[in-house]
Amino acid sequence: MTINEMHAEAVAGVVDRVVARHRRDPSNMVQILREIQEACDWISPEAIDRLQATLGVPRTKIEGVAGFYAFFYTAPRGQYRVLFSDNITDRMLGSKALIDRLCNNLWVERGKVSEDGLVSVGQTACTGMCDQGPAMLVNNLAIAGLTAERIDQIAELIRGKVPLAEWPAEFFQVEDNIRRADILLDSDLKPGDALRAARARAPSDGLHASNMRSWREGLPTGLGGPAATLDEIKRANLRGRGGAGFTTGLKWEACRNAPLKSGQQRIVVCNADEGEPGTFKDRVLLTRFADLVFEGMTVAAYAVGATKGFIYLRGEYRYLLDQLNAVLARRRAEKLLGENILGIPGADFDIEIHLGAGAYVCGEESALIESLEGKRGTPRNRPPFPVTNGYLDQPTIVNNVETFAAAAMIALNGGDWYAGIGTKASAGTKILSVSGDCARPGIYEYPFGVSVRQVLEDCGATDTQAVQVSGPSGVCVAENEFDRIIGFEDIPTAGAFTVFNKTRDMFQVARNYVHFFQHESCGFCTPCRVGTSLLRNLMDKLHHGAGSPYDFAEIERLNQLLQSMSHCGLGHTACNPVLDTIAKFRPYYDKRMMQQDFTPAFDLDRALGAARQMTGRDDAAAHLATEHGGKA
Amino acid sequence: MSQTFTLDGKTIPFADGQTIIQAAADAGVFIPHLCYHPEFKPHGSCKLCTVKVNGRHTASCTMRAAAGMVVESDTEEINAERRALTQMLFVEGNHFCPSCEKSGNCQLQATAYHLGMMSPHYDHFFPNRAVDASHPEVLLDFNRCILCSLCVRASRDVDGKNVFALSGRGIQTHLIVNAKSGQLGDTDFTLADKAAHVCPVGVILKKRQGFAVPIGERKYDQAPISETVGEGQ
Amino acid sequence: MTAPTKKLKVATTSLAGCFGCHMSFLDIDERLFTLLEHIEFDRSPLTDIKTTSPDCDIGLIEGGLCNAENVHVLREFRAHCKILIAVGACAINGGLPAQRNHLPLTTILEEVYHTSPGLANGMIPNDPELPLPLDKVHPIHEVVKVDYFMPGCPPSADTIWKVLTDLLAGREPSLQHGLIHYD
The missing domain is CATH 3.10.20.740 (Ubiquitin-like (UB roll))
Structure with missing residues (x-):
């Protein structure tokens, strides 16, 4: 047997085990590929051969999915795959020097695999550790709080080929950093209490064998527990916490009222694909309050009549998988999940965790559903919406982690209680992920209505010039706006609150965000696929000193186009950071408008470099001076 | 109605x-x-x-x-936006019309004519994309792919073969074929497939057929694409 | 078209092109006489004048940018011409010469001067008289601001005629179906 054959055989063994564990179901493709890679370090052509044979799906489909997700490798990337988080906060904390240090230490070029095939060092989008950066992922496991010393230790472990499982446990320690708690982060909900309260709200609700229809089908409005629960959610005026702020009660009701075809069920999905740079509150909720979140999902299932649930957990939070599965197992043992929940015949609901694999766009609910179905994470054409045609074409609600946590508290304490918190337009609390230039980065929960200034004061921010609220797709708030409030009526947010003091160059902040969008565009629609690359090139052009008024006009034009023609929110918002910073921090751009006249984006003299090298010439004619090219 | x-x-x-x-x-x-x-x-x-x-x-x-x-x-506004999209498609790939057999029968080109696209406007990406000549009857020139996925849909939904798919992400999105070698010649694709006849641009081309109709006398030379409304394509 | 009091100065050149666009220009045939009532040629292969006057009205550029000399000429045209027009596929998207762009220049020079069969002890020409090639061929709008574009390989005589007469009449050039061609 040749080495290749032995390899193929070993890979086949892995693939068969993984495929069997996933019931040979191609809709688990993303999970299957992830597990194969965890075992084999990459997804080899041999693995795809076997997968094609055992799953019975065409190779094109497998390769199409594997090629979409940044964390899947169809070429070897080493036994140790290091990815540095590349959020602006990581950079502010000195990540660049640490990357160089690790690369030098390991004799590896950034983005490449070392010659011995042992290690690769690259970069990835924000890994959700902004309050404890700089951070990295090693084989998709998070390491935060990086220092030069830690980098040297890591280099030594890699060179010594020490298995990841034997690395010091403190390397993988992730802090919660809860700085301000309110109704959610102060919750001491006992598992099951919210469910019991929901049920008690309408004692004759039909959570009984004699009326199992109530769980599966719901009852007419105003009757029974599910409807009563839905009423509480509506009365609470709860709105989605993922950023869009859709009214939760309406979404749940639409799902509950959506007709079921034969063999279909309703689906509850928890969106834990917390990918917006600067956001990390869902990580803390799932670390410390997993029961609250699962309880909220179960309440939702109860209200809409769902029997199946998913948590779509971003791949960067892979380290949470085992502990979350343990919580789910305990809840099953406690009869809070599974069949006959709380001992009620017919009350069936269970939750499965799916991991993402490095694709921000999967935070968009229809892309998330595509990914759950084992496909490329491309946002769907809408209508129809997920509430009627979601996961495998079944009625589906997708809500943020925090929304479910709030729903559990509403089920427990009632909608009126919740509506009394916050402001008139924005009920309840909001958890903020505070990072950047402040003394106490971490998690802050406030009733809606808190001012930006108050948050800055609480987190110990001084000399602040700007706050990016809700990440790159959100809004950049300048000093004269610090009295604005967090709330749907003023500054809506998914939770990111990134602070920049007056030493920071807001142009570089915007440029970092533009690179992020370019990297994360799914490539489905023309305007976003090409437009985000064009925008990145323009920002790089300004950065390199070749910017002129012409390029400003181009940015404006692109923004207009992306907003009107893009397929989804990613494209619609990709220009936001640039427009905001141009409007509010113009001097940072003026400083870069080195040229009054049109100037090429590339360096003409450098473009002669290869020819100079090949001919050995260095005379005057072998160079091209920088010169502009006509009125812009 | x-x-x-x-x-x-x-x-x-x-x-x-x-x-x-x-x-x-x-x-x-x-x-x-x-x-x-x-x-x-x-x-x-x-x-x-x-x-x-x-x-x-x-x-x-x-x-x-x-x-x-x-x-x-x-409207002028919407057509300007559409024109910008065609310009994006032109700079994203390598579209050298004078040396493309599809010229004159190409929907991208004809649409750009219709929209009055005088130049690609943006800086070109000049991507490095391979040509696949492995199939006996058909040539694939990925330089011209606009990722419309018509061949993907035709192969999957009509031919029942799944010869084509999109892989990669973002600006790296690209067309792949259903073979471990990545070569069309190693797939079950034939010239009789529907997928061989739906490419709106010059990616999927019948081999050994060049300039049967001279440039200047081809489909969209005869009449603008706007006059082909209602045709299959 | 009424006869202008002063003739417009038109300069033309071919950078990395094949002079096909210039040939097409000549294909406007007897209309050249009408044109010459309104314009005079400045620097152009038609006049063999080697430098542009600083007060040219219209510059017609055929071909893309392949080497350092192309850049110098283009910059001179941009500096001296009020209106700069990219003429033909190569000026507009690099055209045929740009089809080398996916290859590293070092590989190309290596192949052409060192490793091609029949070359013995070949060497890459390094005479300072020769312009150095750029690593990629670029369309001209990537290096200077271009005012108008005439697509085509080459643009037909009718296209060239239409654009020039529109400009002479003070109209925005506009091409109907049949006059816009990329091939």
């Missing part, structure tokens, strides 16, 4: 379930498009067919017509 909407002021009747672009085509009104093909499930990715419905931009190939909709299509 008692229901109607208006398109640039003209009353357009439609049947239940029809999309805007379908109803418009039936009424003889051309809306520019590249990834849309009347025989296949709409994809909605090229965005060329974007119109304004009651003031909001939306792809007309995926949006169902509804009674009373006010649709704008042939």
Whole structure:
């Protein structure tokens, strides 16, 4: 047997085990590929051969999915795959020097695999550790709080080929950093209490064998527990916490009222694909309050009549998988999940965790559903919406982690209680992920209505010039706006609150965000696929000193186009950071408008470099001076 | 067909379930498009067919017509946006029309003519893309791929073969074929496949057929693409 | 077209092109006489004048940018011409010469001067008289601001005629079906 054959055989063994564990179901493709890679370090052509044979799906489909997700490798990337988080906060904390240090230490070029095939060092989008950066992922496991010393230790472990499982446990320690708690982060909900309260709200609700229809089908409005629960959610005026702020009660009701075809069920999905740079509150909720979140999902299932649930957990939070599965197992043992929940015949609901694999766009609910179905994470054409045609074409609600946590508290304490918190337009609390230039980065929960200034004061921010609220797709708030409030009526947010003091160059902040969008565009629609690359090139052009008024006009034009023609929110918002910073921090751009006249984006003299090298010439004619090219 | 909407002021009747672009085509009104093909499930990715419905931009190939909709299509604003999209497609790939056998029969080119595209405007990406000549009958030139996925849909939905798919992400998105070698010659693709005949640009080309019709006398040289409305393509 | 009091100065050149666009220009045939009532040629292969006057009205550029000399000429045209027009596929998207762009220049020079069969001890020409090639061929709008474009390989005589007469009449050039061609 040749080495290749032995390899193929070993890979086949892995693939068969993984495929069997996933019931040979191609809709688990993303999970299957992830597990194969965890075992084999990459997804080899041999693995795809076997997968094609055992799953019975065409190779094109497998390769199409594997090629979409940044964390899947169809070429070897080493036994140790290091990815540095590349959020602006990581950079502010000195990540660049640490990357160089690790690369030098390991004799590896950034983005490449070392010659011995042992290690690769690259970069990835924000890994959700902004309050404890700089951070990295090693084989998709998070390491935060990086220092030069830690980098040297890591280099030594890699060179010594020490298995990841034997690395010091403190390397993988992730802090919660809860700085301000309110109704959610102060919750001491006992598992099951919210469910019991929901049920008690309408004692004759039909959570009984004699009326199992109530769980599966719901009852007419105003009757029974599910409807009563839905009423509480509506009365609470709860709105989605993922950023869009859709009214939760309406979404749940639409799902509950959506007709079921034969063999279909309703689906509850928890969106834990917390990918917006600067956001990390869902990580803390799932670390410390997993029961609250699962309880909220179960309440939702109860209200809409769902029997199946998913948590779509971003791949960067892979380290949470085992502990979350343990919580789910305990809840099953406690009869809070599974069949006959709380001992009620017919009350069936269970939750499965799916991991993402490095694709921000999967935070968009229809892309998330595509990914759950084992496909490329491309946002769907809408209508129809997920509430009627979601996961495998079944009625589906997708809500943020925090929304479910709030729903559990509403089920427990009632909608009126919740509506009394916050402001008139924005009920309840909001958890903020505070990072950047402040003394106490971490998690802050406030009733809606808190001012930006108050948050800055609480987190110990001084000399602040700007706050990016809700990440790159959100809004950049300048000093004269610090009295604005967090709330749907003023500054809506998914939770990111990134602070920049007056030493920071807001142009570089915007440029970092533009690179992020370019990297994360799914490539489905023309305007976003090409437009985000064009925008990145323009920002790089300004950065390199070749910017002129012409390029400003181009940015404006692109923004207009992306907003009107893009397929989804990613494209619609990709220009936001640039427009905001141009409007509010113009001097940072003026400083870069080195040229009054049109100037090429590339360096003409450098473009002669290869020819100079090949001919050995260095005379005057072998160079091209920088010169502009006509009125812009 | 008692229901109607208006398109640039003209009353357009439609049947239940029809999309805007379908109803418009039936009424003889051309809306520019590249990834849309009347025989296949709409994809909605090229965005060329974007119109304004009651003031909001939306792809007309995926949006169902509804009674009373006010649709704008042939306006200077929307055509300028469409022109920018064609320019993006031109700079994203390597589109050298003079040396392309599809020239004159190419929908991208004809659409760009229709929209009055005089230059690609943006800086070119000049990507490095391979040509696949492994198949005995068909040549694949990925340089011209605009990722419309018509071949993907035709192969999957009509031929039942799944010869093509999109892989990669973002600006790296690219067409792949169903073979471990990545070569078309190692697939079960044949010239008789529907997928061999749906490419709107010059990616999927029959071999050994060049200049049978001289440049200047080809389909869109004869009549602008707007006059082909309602044809299969 | 009424006869202008002062003739417009038109300069033309071919950078990395094949002079096919210039040939097409000549294909406007007897209309050249009408044109010459309104314009005079400045620097152009038609006049063999080697430098542009600083007060040219219209510059017609055929071909893309392949080497350092192309850049110098283009910059001179941009500096001296009020209106700069990219003429033909190569000026507009690099055209045929740009089809080398996916290859590293070092590989190309290596192949052409060192490793091609029949070359013995070949060497890459390094005479300072020769312009150095750029690593990629670029369309001209990537290096200077271009005012108008005439697509085509080449643009037909009718296209060239239409654009020039529109400009002479003070109109924005506009090409109907049949006059816009990329091939």
